[in-house]
Amino acid sequence: xxxxxxxxPAPFASALAGDQLASIHRVATSLKIDRGTTLFSEGEExxxxxxVDEGIFRVSRSGESGQRQxxxxxxxxxxxxxxxxxxxxxxxxxVTPARVLRIPWSRLQQMMLEDAQLQFHLFEKMMRDFRxxxxxxxxxxxQNTCQRLATxxxxxxxxxxxxxxxxxxxxxxxxxxDLADFLGTAPESAARAFSKLESRGLVRRATSRSIRIVxxxxxxxxxxxxxxxxxxxxxxxxxx
Amino acid sequence: xxxxxxxxPAPFASALAGDQLASIHRVATSLKIDRGTTLFSEGEExxxxxxVDEGIFRVSRSGESGQRQxxxxxxxxxxxxxxxxxxxxxxxxxVTPARVLRIPWSRLQQMMLEDAQLQFHLFEKMMRDFRxxxxxxxxxxxQNTCQRLATxxxxxxxxxxxxxxxxxxxxxxxxxxDLADFLGTAPESAARAFSKLESRGLVRRATSRSIRIVxxxxxxxxxxxxxxxxxxxxxxxxxx
DNA sequence: CGGTATGTTGATCTCAGTCAATCTGGGTGG
DNA sequence: CCACCCAGATTGACTGAGATCAACATACCG
Numbered sequence: 001x002x003x004x005x006x007x008x009p010a011p012f013a014s015a016l017a018g019d020q021l022a023s024i025h026r027v028a029t030s031l032k033i034d035r036g037t038t039l040f041s042e043g044e045e046x047x048x049x050x051x052v053d054e055g056i057f058r059v060s061r062s063g064e065s066g067q068r069q070x071x072x073x074x075x076x077x078x079x080x081x082x083x084x085x086x087x088x089x090x091x092x093x094x095v096t097p098a099r100v101l102r103i104p105w106s107r108l109q110q111m112m113l114e115d116a117q118l119q120f121h122l123f124e125k126m127m128r129d130f131r132x133x134x135x136x137x138x139x140x141x142x143q144n145t146c147q148r149l150a151t152x153x154x155x156x157x158x159x160x161x162x163x164x165x166x167x168x169x170x171x172x173x174x175x176x177x178d179l180a181d182f183l184g185t186a187p188e189s190a191a192r193a194f195s196k197l198e199s200r201g202l203v204r205r206a207t208s209r210s211i212r213i214v215x216x217x218x219x220x221x222x223x224x225x226x227x228x229x230x231x232x233x234x235x236x237x238x239x240x
Numbered sequence: 241x242x243x244x245x246x247x248x249p250a251p252f253a254s255a256l257a258g259d260q261l262a263s264i265h266r267v268a269t270s271l272k273i274d275r276g277t278t279l280f281s282e283g284e285e286x287x288x289x290x291x292v293d294e295g296i297f298r299v300s301r302s303g304e305s306g307q308r309q310x311x312x313x314x315x316x317x318x319x320x321x322x323x324x325x326x327x328x329x330x331x332x333x334x335v336t337p338a339r340v341l342r343i344p345w346s347r348l349q350q351m352m353l354e355d356a357q358l359q360f361h362l363f364e365k366m367m368r369d370f371r372x373x374x375x376x377x378x379x380x381x382x383q384n385t386c387q388r389l390a391t392x393x394x395x396x397x398x399x400x401x402x403x404x405x406x407x408x409x410x411x412x413x414x415x416x417x418d419l420a421d422f423l424g425t426a427p428e429s430a431a432r433a434f435s436k437l438e439s440r441g442l443v444r445r446a447t448s449r450s451i452r453i454v455x456x457x458x459x460x461x462x463x464x465x466x467x468x469x470x471x472x473x474x475x476x477x478x479x480x
Numbered sequence: 481c482g483g484t485a486t487g488t489t490g491a492t493c494t495c496a497g498t499c500a501a502t503c504t505g506g507g508t509g510g
Numbered sequence: 511c512c513a514c515c516c517a518g519a520t521t522g523a524c525t526g527a528g529a530t531c532a533a534c535a536t537a538c539c540g
Contacts (some may be wrong), residue, residue: 061378065465069381071374084371112363116356119363123352126366131324133373134311138301140380141309141424145496176519184381186497191520207505208519225305385528416487426529431488448487448537 020118024051027107033098039081041091046083048102052076055098056173060181061090070182072132073173075159079125081105095174140184143225148183149193150222153203157213168213169206176208197222260358264291267347273338279321281331286323288342292316295338296413300421301330310422312372313413315399319365321345335414380424383465388423389433390462393443397453408453409446416448437462 016024030053033039039050042061050057057074071090074080080092083105112119139151153170157163162171172179180187194211197203202219204212213219256264270293273279279290282301290297297314311330314320320332323345352359379391393410397403402411412419420427434451437443442459444452453459 061374063378063382063465067382067465069378071377082367084367089371089374109360113356113360116353116359119356119359120349120353123359123363123366126363126370127322127324130366130370130373131329133370133377134301134329137311137373137376137380138303138309140377142303142307175517187518188498188520189496192496195520225303225307415485427486428488428530429528432528435488 016118016121020115020121023111023115023118024101024103024108027111028101028103031100031102033094033100035094035097037094037098039092039094039100040088042088044088046081046086046088047105048081049079049105049108050081050092051101051103052078052080053099053101055100056095057092057098057100058095058174058178059090059092068181069184070178072129072136073182075161078129079122082126095178143223145183145185145189145193146196147223147225148185149190149197150202150219152179152183153211153213154216154219154223157216163213168216170211170213172209172211256358256361260355260361263351263355263358264341264343264348267351268341268343271340271342273334273340275334275337277334277338279332279334279340280328282328284328286321286326286328287345288321289319289345289348290321290332291341291343292318292320293339293341295340296335297332297338297340298335298414298418299330299332308421309424310418312369312376313422315401318369319362322366335418383463385423385425385429385433386436387463387465388425389430389437390442390459392419392423393451393453394456394459394463397456403453408456410451410453412449412451 028051033055039057040046040048052074054076057078057080058070059072059074059080060068060070062068072080073095074092081088112122139148143151156170156172157165162173163169164171174182176187176190180190183190185193194203194205197219198205200218200222202213202215202222204214206212268291273295279297280286280288292314294316297318297320298310299312299314299320300308300310302308312320313335314332321328352362379388383391396410396412397405402413403409404411414422416427416430420430423430425433434443434445437459438445440458440462442453442455442462444454446452
């Protein structure tokens with residue numbers, strides 16, 4: 001069993017081999033995307049799959065009552081937009097200026113059947129996304145707001161684009177509204193969670209988009225939650 | 241866009257073709273499993289993938305503090321036990337007496353690379369599981385306990401094994417503890433949610449494992465939640 | 481028939497959602 | 511260049527859904 005195991009972020013785990021990327025390029029279109037662009041919406045006919053080249057995308061699903069759940073953020077190397085019986089099950093918009101490869105699903109499907117190796121890469125990507133989704137189920141089912149925020153911050157810290165480990169400065173790619181919809185909380189609760197982590201000396205807010213990570217292992221403690229059995233009192237003094 | 245769309249349950253969506261099943265049988269072992277048997281636990285070396293033949297399995301992940309989140313129940317036709325960098329990320333136990341095909345992952349991997357069609361079937365299964373996981377993210381992130389229970393019941397109603405549509409009787413395959421860990425609530429909250437649905441005349445509890453579905457469309461209303469805009473008062477009277 | 485595990489209900493408390501009131505920083509027009 | 515504006519962020523006060531603790535009911539099983 002691996003010991004502590006912060007999840008390895010998807011983009012760095014398995015990139016496509018050069019020739020596979022090349023064959024994808026032959027059927028794909030490279031697109032420059034402005035910030036805030038909607039690539040597709042739930043219920044639309046799913047004709048394209050997208051491979052992120054640069055930038056960040058937000059994959060979300062909305063209930064009829066205005067609630068929105070952000071399912072995942074997609075960063076370079078990630079693939080999204082697979083069809084659910086012909087239609088998109090989710091929506092996707094860019095959070096930053098971005099560049100993607102837009103791949104016709106019919107062509108990709110064809111290529112997957114012809115190139116089992118390529119298909120296997122995509123299978124592994126899908127497996128990773130599945131794992132990631134499962135981790136989010138645990139987060140939403142078991143953790144309180146502070147723990148969720150700690151989890152989110154620790155996940156981001158694995159991505160060099162966002163975390164300057166030298167200065168312990170973490171750049172947040174999203175605003176509080178998106179963060180709240182990702183964590184499944186109200187924006188106010190997200191802000192309060194930041195306050196709490198700050199008052200415990202684990203992080204320090206510089207701007208709303210940039211924080212200093214003061215105590216990473218403290219963050220990991222928060223994520224794990226208080227030990228229920230055996231010396232629960234050591235961390236039970238929540239009321240600081 | 242499809243209109244109302246209760247999700248099609250996994251096992252009936254795409255079964256493996258006969259010859260593919262046959263080739264899997266050649267490398268797999270069919271196992272009879274007693275109720276309550278642990279197939280594997282988180283962190284163990286992931287040497288086998290499992291295909292459910294009969295019975296129900298529980299896939300779960302546990303935090304250090306004793307909390308357990310049930311990620312999914314697996315029913316006949318479902319595949320589970322894929323490795324996360326060599327190890328199982330989750331645990332799996334049988335909830336009923338069961339029968340599975342145990343497939344060595346190395347052999348399956350090999351077969352997937354040789355038979356792109358077979359691999360594609362597994363890819364589609366994985367995609368469906370991924371979708372299912374995303375739906376659970378939405379459930380846990382956005383819905384209250386009653387809505388979660390309604391969602392669960394409606395999902396079960398799509399599986400003929402559990403739902404006798406003729407008599408509107410739904411068999412629950414699990415106890416309240418498992419249900420609670422699945423819904424991400426306390427067992428008491430699950431019981432209270434049942435009470436509430438019953439007091440609203442949507443279901444009737446026969447035994448703790450068998451309920452009569454009185455008003456399916458009412459259940460769907462609960463799942464959707466109150467319309468926030470436009471005539472919110474029509475359903476806002478929660479305090480019955 | 482006890483006896484234990486499960487299920488339900490009641491009472492209380494806590495966390496997080498809601499509403500409202502500032503506070504802040506970045507962008508704009510004068 | 512500066513005053514203003516406004517969306518986003520934070521904090522406070524209040525409230526409600528759900529967790530927790532405790533009591534009781536029921537069912538299952540030897």
